[in-house]
Amino acid sequence: MKRDVFFKRIQRKLFIFIISTVLIAVSRHFSPSTWIDGEPNYLSWLPLSVIISVLLLWGRTAAIPLTIATVAVYLWLFSAESPWLTLLFIGCVLVPVIAVCGALRRWAGRRWRYDIMGRNGTILICALGFAAPCLIKALMYLTGMFVSFSDELSPYFGMTSYLFNVIDVQSLIISALVFSPPIYYSLRILLSPAFRRAMWLVRIKPYFSPASRTKTVVWLSALFFLMWMFCSPVSSELFSAYMLPLLFFIFTVGIRSPGATFIAILWAISAFALIQCNKNFVHSINYGPVLAFTLSIFIAFTVCLYYMIRIYNRGARLQRVWHNHALTDPMTWLPNLRALDAHMKTHPGGILCCIRLNNLEFLGRHYGFLMRAHCKSLLDQTLSVHLRPNERVFQFIGCEVLLYLHEGNHEKRLRQMVSILNARRVPWKEQQLTIEHMAAWGRIMPGPGELNRLLGQLSYLAEQTNALEPVIGLDTQPESVMSARSGQVELFQKIKQALDNGQLLLVGQPIVGRSGERYDEILSRLMVDGRIMMPDTFLPIITQCDLSVHFDMLVMAKLLNYLSSPVVRGEKRRFSVNLMPVTLMQNGAAQRIVRLFTESQVDASRIVIEVTEEQAFSTAEHTARNIQLLRQAGFMIAIDDFGTGYSNYERLKRLDADIIKIDGCFIRNITSSTEDVIIVQSICALAKYRGLDVVAEFVETAAQRELLFNLGVDYLQGYLVGKPELLA
Known part of the structure; x- marks a missing residue:
């Protein structure tokens, strides 16, 4: 040896x-x-x-x-x-x-x-x-x-x-x-393949990426031009020693363009060429003293350049530290949701799993918050030996963590991991704790807002798992696991599948005026297992699982397909569409709706957008902005269920809408309730003063119709006027 x-x-x-x-x-x-x-x-x-x-x-x-x-x-x-x-x-x-x-x-x-x-x-x-x-x-x-x-x-x-x-x-x-x-760097590059690869990947390649390539090429072009002018054998008074600061400026700027280490190598090459060709730009009669002064300038600038490189490297190192801290949960030291978002961009097409530590919240109340962090950190250590390259565990809210896996045999691997987690005990202050682990998984789809929607769905599914079926797949067919799931999980699977397959039906209920003019309110139905599912069944699930925006955009697209069909293209029928509260809270929702109508070449004035009172009077930035953009695009705005929420006379005075719909609770007993008559009459009077149309909902008798028209209502909606009919 x-x-x-x-x-x-x-x-x-x-x-x-x-x-x-x-x-x-x-x-x-x-x-x-x-x-x-x-x-x-x-x-x-x-x-x-x-x-x-x-x-x-x-x-x-x-x-x-x-x-x-x-x-x-x-x-x-x-x-x-x-x-x-x-x-x-x-x-x-x-x-x-x-x-x-x-x-x-x-x-x-x-x-x-x-x-x-x-x-x-x-x-x-x-x-x-x-x-x-x-x-x-x-x-x-x-x-x-x-x-x-x-x-x-x-x-x-x-x-x-x-x-x-x-x-x-x-x-x-x-x-x-x-x-x-x-x-020194040339020898390391020549002798060490690892350093050579790191030099290329870290010090050079990033500056030739699509985002930085143009800036780097411009910088190199400027450097080559100046070097050619200084080292050219053609004598020129323009490019003499007094022009060297221009070259120094190029290198000072270049510390951020080609990178600090690479700039030191380029400066050495440039300095060698300048010293070798010094007589091409040192034209003074006193050649020796001028040359000594020029060399002193080279030395001084080199010291400054190295000092700036050191400052830049230190700043870059601190920026990496701060960046890593921004991507790390401070309690568990697991990468957070920002890190997950960045990881998905560099490794697209994976499987996201939500692992729920079922009884962690109960145990955390007794043993404290640090025990929760300890359990999640220990989970990461346990799974790390079973993960492939670029698969990681991420911190999530509450009693859940996220796991990013590569597609392919992922469900079998996830089941094995959950079994390993459930078989172990968690040591905590000389005690062995038993933690129940359940999981749900789903494919990551591209698109804005898809990650948040998927996280909500997986968190909901993970909460619905049980000991018989500890792992649920978001994309698994309902029939294959029906016996192991609760009714809510099965219902969610069916609703999601129906939306993905475009099994959305639109029906229209007429809203008729006193002179016979009308427009229709769009109501939605889902075709599930060959039967029609009503909104009171699927809308709560859609809201809970963060599918609201997706659902509203499907309704709009379906309506536009109907309006663009040759059968109704020449008609001037108007329609009213309800938007769910979450949709108007999303930044850019109005722009998406306007874009759909522009691409379909459908006049926006044919559509009435119905919003709730809470949305109409909201001071939230995105909600108010979306409503404003829709009005500017030509849509009419109707306030649905008026009188049941935040409305009062002061707010009605400054209401920026076209139609108000009086809630049915004031209409059902209006023929026998003096209070309802007074409320409806006062609303109609103020609405007329503001130039707003008034719609009364749930009109079912002729007596209600006559009384409402006498009180000043403009339009009626209910089974007396017409029942919902399927759009052809």
Whole structure:
């Protein structure tokens, strides 16, 4: 075992030696240089970037192979020089860098070389970006005072002009500061498939998504144009060194466009091209001082850029933390409904299950709220080993949790999970509690508001389960599980199936005026199991299971199909349609109705929308707005069952409607009740003053008809006038 570990270490060090040898030789060849005061000088000594990158990547493991590789390369390059002088030159470079890295490890711990653009960025910039290059130059200067070097090496040891030494220090700082990160990241991308994939998925791919692609392409186009102008061999006074701030502005903006890490790599590539082609935009007669000033600008902007990258990374990290907190329930630490909504968008077409902890509410009253949270957290831990990738447990209200499963064998798996949950005991304060688990499942359908509707249905079904049938499917045919379900569950299944199959029937009951003019109120029926189901049976279920909007839109669509048919297209019959209270509370409900009529080319003035008193006088934003939009579109508004709710004379004075329908409780005994006569007469008088038509409901006798017309009622509705008839 020890022998294998030893050989692995040797192989690793040999690999580091080979990589370092190749990179140091290649980087020296491509290091940009120029002539300063008659002496060749590097504008960026890239072998220093390689040395720092290798130490950041492998740490102290790389110290020995990196030293051997550097010695081998420079003994070969400086073969004409004395080997001792070459070793002295290499020592002046390696000793400060390795010493600084050792100090960083001692001060910051073993993870000093991780997260170079994040938490450790500041100390790494100061230590490796400035301290190490300055120590290298100081050590070389001190060595040059006591040792004589050849003409090729002596300028680097201080035996030359002041300007040469300034630019030499700048070249070392630029090498360490600007070019070390891209070489480090390039090596990690080359050597680590996991990092390469993460770099693409996290740092690059998001900025080429459909939402960000245009902005990224525009930014890259602007960068390429400026780089082409600066590096073009055509000399132009327009693009000189004083225009560099424009390029800096592009990179500052780019921190949010292509991303922080990617921008550091692009800046290094751009800086290399600018330094290599510096004579194309540094046109001054005083080339040396202007070049030194330009390099100083590069160094200053690099520090600012790295600092902005660190701020951006920190802000992005905090945003991720806040985002995760926003998607997590603070008590159970389970993902909440926001997380479910986001999960469904990234993984559509799944199965949503509602697991109900039946006796949790009772136990929670005795053991406290924390016990509830503990039970749900333990449920998540129990199910986690049975879930496939991208299947998760979500927090839901009360005694329920939600489970997202992939479609395919889902019902069998859910039954197995429920059985596992029911077979276990929940430990709580040295007691073993028994929790009953029931579940309901349904397919997630696309569309606005579908999730809320499905959650309401599943919660209702989960509450109706029992020990004989602990799992109910929303889409299961009623006949297959009829014996195990309660009557309410079976009824709900049948109603939902009838609506899904379009088995909705419309009937019209006439509303007739004193001169014989009429319009019809639309009433609905459902065809279930070959028999007609009346509204008093299915409407409470529709309301309870949050199917109101869906039902009202089906009624509207069915009526429009009738009005668009060739048989009645030429007629001018008017109809009245009741909207359920929940429908008008939904944002955008009026727009959907208006869109249906526009697409069908049916005149909205032929339709009277009946709303309740509570809706008519509501101050809720969506309800009031929907009623207003319907009136503006041409629909007439009728107040149904007037007199039984919130109405009074003050509200009637400011009522914004066209018709009021007096509730039948004031009509049934009107021929024998003086109070009913007075109420109806006063309503009619004020309605006439406001220009409103009055409809009386439940008119069944001729005596009622004569009396109501005498009191000022305009229209009558009831079995005396006409019974509901099926629309053809």
